[in-house]
Amino acid sequence: MARAPLRHRLLGEQNRNLWFWVFVGPFVIGLMIFVLVPILWSIYLSFFEARNTVTPSLFVGLDNYGDMLSDPAFLSSLGTFVVFAAFIVPLTFVGSLGLALLVHRARFAKAFFRSVFFLPVACSYVVAAMIWKLSIFSGVRFGLANSVLRALGLDSVAWLSVTQPPWYWLVIVTLRLWLQLGFYMILFLAGLQRIPTVLYEAAAVDGAKPGWQVFRYITFPQLRTTSVAVLLLLLINAFQAFDEFYNLLANAGASGGGGYPPYARPPLVYLYYTALGNQQDFGHGSAGAVILALVIALFTVLQGRLLGFGRKEDRA
Amino acid sequence: MTTVRSGTERVGSVLRHVALGLGALLFLLPFYLLIRNALSTNADITSPQWTFFPDDIQWDNIGELFADPAVPMLRSLLNSVVISVLETSGAVLIGALAGYGLARIPYRHANVVLGMIVGTLMIPAAVTFVPTFVMVSTLGWVSSLQGIIVPGLFQALVVFLFRQYFLNFPRELEEAGRVDGLGYPGVFFRIVVPNSKAFVAAVATITFIGSWNAFLWPLVIAQDSSSWTVQIALSTFLTAQTVNLHELFMAAVFSILPMMLVFLGLQRFIVQGVESTGTTGQ
Numbered sequence: 298m299a300r301a302p303l304r305h306r307l308l309g310e311q312n313r314n315l316w317f318w319v320f321v322g323p324f325v326i327g328l329m330i331f332v333l334v335p336i337l338w339s340i341y342l343s344f345f346e347a348r349n350t351v352t353p354s355l356f357v358g359l360d361n362y363g364d365m366l367s368d369p370a371f372l373s374s375l376g377t378f379v380v381f382a383a384f385i386v387p388l389t390f391v392g393s394l395g396l397a398l399l400v401h402r403a404r405f406a407k408a409f410f411r412s413v414f415f416l417p418v419a420c421s422y423v424v425a426a427m428i429w430k431l432s433i434f435s436g437v438r439f440g441l442a443n444s445v446l447r448a449l450g451l452d453s454v455a456w457l458s459v460t461q462p463p464w465y466w467l468v469i470v471t472l473r474l475w476l477q478l479g480f481y482m483i484l485f486l487a488g489l490q491r492i493p494t495v496l497y498e499a500a501a502v503d504g505a506k507p508g509w510q511v512f513r514y515i516t517f518p519q520l521r522t523t524s525v526a527v528l529l530l531l532l533i534n535a536f537q538a539f540d541e542f543y544n545l546l547a548n549a550g551a552s553g554g555g556g557y558p559p560y561a562r563p564p565l566v567y568l569y570y571t572a573l574g575n576q577q578d579f580g581h582g583s584a585g586a587v588i589l590a591l592v593i594a595l596f597t598v599l600q601g602r603l604l605g606f607g608r609k610e611d612r613a
Numbered sequence: 614m615t616t617v618r619s620g621t622e623r624v625g626s627v628l629r630h631v632a633l634g635l636g637a638l639l640f641l642l643p644f645y646l647l648i649r650n651a652l653s654t655n656a657d658i659t660s661p662q663w664t665f666f667p668d669d670i671q672w673d674n675i676g677e678l679f680a681d682p683a684v685p686m687l688r689s690l691l692n693s694v695v696i697s698v699l700e701t702s703g704a705v706l707i708g709a710l711a712g713y714g715l716a717r718i719p720y721r722h723a724n725v726v727l728g729m730i731v732g733t734l735m736i737p738a739a740v741t742f743v744p745t746f747v748m749v750s751t752l753g754w755v756s757s758l759q760g761i762i763v764p765g766l767f768q769a770l771v772v773f774l775f776r777q778y779f780l781n782f783p784r785e786l787e788e789a790g791r792v793d794g795l796g797y798p799g800v801f802f803r804i805v806v807p808n809s810k811a812f813v814a815a816v817a818t819i820t821f822i823g824s825w826n827a828f829l830w831p832l833v834i835a836q837d838s839s840s841w842t843v844q845i846a847l848s849t850f851l852t853a854q855t856v857n858l859h860e861l862f863m864a865a866v867f868s869i870l871p872m873m874l875v876f877l878g879l880q881r882f883i884v885q886g887v888e889s890t891g892t893t894g895q
Contacts, residue, residue, distance in 0.1 A: 313718055320714030321726060324707050327767035331745060332733050339744030351747045399633050404626060405631075412880060413637040416644070417833065419876035421826035423844045424865045427851050431858060432646045432658075438674075444663035453688055475643060477847075489889040537739040540850065547852045549752055551685045565739055567830070572743045579747060583712045586743045 312350060339583040347580035361584035370559070371585060374567035375592070381563060382535040384470045389531055390524075393478050397485030398516075411486070415479040424539030425472050430457065430545050434468045457545060460560050465546070468514050469561070472541050477534070481527050488523035492516065525604045539565040564589050648868075650862035658858045671859065678863045685838055686864055689846035694871070696761050696831075696842060698826040703766040704824075705817050712775025713801055717787075727776070734769045739829060746833050756837035765824060771816060772885075778812050779805070815886030818879040826873055843868040 298565070343361050345353035365371050388410040400410050417425070433441045448519075456464045476589035500515050501507075518522075542563055548556035557570065568589070572582025650658050651674060653667035678686055714720075717725055745764055754760030782805060790805040806813065831842045841849070847868060850861050 317714050317718040317720035320710045324711035331764040331767055335744030335748040338747055351751055399629055410633050413640050419822050419872045420869055421844055423847045424869055427865055428643045428646055432650055438660050439661050483887050533737055537737050544848055544851055562753045582743045586740055
């Protein structure tokens with residue numbers, strides 16, 4: 298009997314602020330501890346000489362930033378990203394849109410095709426790298442790709458270990474295409490489903506030819522919101538590339554080792570070796586992470602501006 | 614739509630299906646290669662004369678993998694299961710609570726909190742691995758399972774997806790519960806969650822796949838083989854020089870088997886989830 302009023306007091310609508318924090322609080326506390334504090338800590342560390350220690354004493358101002366921005370290896374890692382993005386972003390965009398259009402208009406086995414193209418999304422980069430490195434694009438002697446080349450009367454290629462011509466790009470790009478095309482295809486399929494059929498009927502009445510004209514004037518403009526989201530996600534994900542580069546090219550055990558060729562190091566691979574390799578150089582690593590975060594923010598804002606992300610009509 | 618189909622339309626349809634069929638074969642090929650190699654001898658895998666079917670199928674490779682003391686396969690698989698299950702259930706519970714609070718409990722500064730969460734969404738997780746490592750190592754959690762799990766419990770994307778979903782949840786159902794005398798927790802756990810199973814399944818599947826396949830963070834934290842996940846174990850043998858190829862491929866088969874089962878079982882929820890809220894619309 299005495300409990301009823303207390304229970305009523307606590308569960309009542311009047312205590313909304315309390316209930317808001319009961320629901321949202323655990324997440325916000327975790328976010329502060331594991332995201333915000335590390336970011337601030339990292340900014341702090343980036344102004345110090347910090348090798349092998351997270352409580353540094355030697356303040357160096359902006360020296361770490363200067364070192365990173367004049368370090369040819371760090372700059373070339375940004376160059377590697379640009380080359381990678383220049384391949385992977387347009388190829389994935391066109392490929393996943395093409396797959397979505399094909400699957401959307403399929404009359405037979407639609408669900409089957411959707412599942413098959415979506416299936417690699419559940420596969421890890423490590424396993425995919427294993428198949429690509431050891432089975433398809435392996436060595437000079439064996440492997441599927443070289444067997445096909447030999448059957449065509451061509452020479453074998455050492456896919457991952459030659460830089461001229463840079464065949465390793467083919468390996469890296471096809472691997473990511475296989476893993477991520479299905480995911481973006483699903484986003485496009487969802488977008489296609491939302492296009493009102495009335496528009497197509499109107500276009501048919503107006504004499505638009507099915508195929509290119511309908512795609513150019515109806516389908517593609519209607520997919521604008523989806524396209525913008527896909528492009529932003531593609532770019533941010535390309536910036537974070539690590540798994541496939543590391544697993545295809547590193548060669549000396551998982552921890553510490555430096556058996557990674559100097560070419561094709563994207564920014565995260567570079568930071569991984571700087572901050573957590575043998576040097577444990579947190580000062581330079583943190584400065585690099587801050588620079589990278591700023592570059593990503595800049596790219597995101599720029600791309601958003603160019604594509605008009607966040608305009609009023611997108612929120613329909 | 615149309616009952617009468619012209620000749621060109623029929624040709625177009627046939628061409629589309631041919632293209633889809635070829636694409637499907639290409640997409641399934643890597644899975645076939647994985648299984649083929651897992652059931653081959655080393656000699657067959659590295660043979661200069663590549664064959665589509667291995668000469669003889671080696672079922673013994675399964676037993677050999679789990680008996681090999683140099684490959685901590687069982688331990689790594691177990692770690693992966695523990696990490697993925699705990700991380701997924703924790704992240705979904707914490708995320709669903711926060712998403713519901715943001716969508717449904719009126720609070721004056723809710724927009725400030727939401728802005729902060731969406732703000733961190735813009736910072737790619739991988740860019741924060743150096744600072745988060747610094748943080749986790751000062752907690753003494755390097756080479757521990759909690760060092761991998763705990764930072765993964767707080768996923769802004771999960772909160773955001775749940776908030777978007779709960780905004781569209783029918784209010785009448787909640788009102789009915791409130792009339793019956795339920796407070797916020799009662800309405801949430803007895804009415805909202807049971808009526809949102811499909812969406813919860815979608816978010817849980819995506820989180821589980823992400824957690825099982827995670828590589829960079831476990832690579833940073835699991836420096837001792839006792840805390841390896843299955844991805845780290847595979848990567849270690851992949852980037853090392855000497856290895857039994859057929860064992861490596863068999864290990865990879867066992868690493869994707871749980872994923873494929875979860876994925877094929879819950880795939881329709883993911884597709885529904887993307888179609889109902891998803892990234893592409895409001």
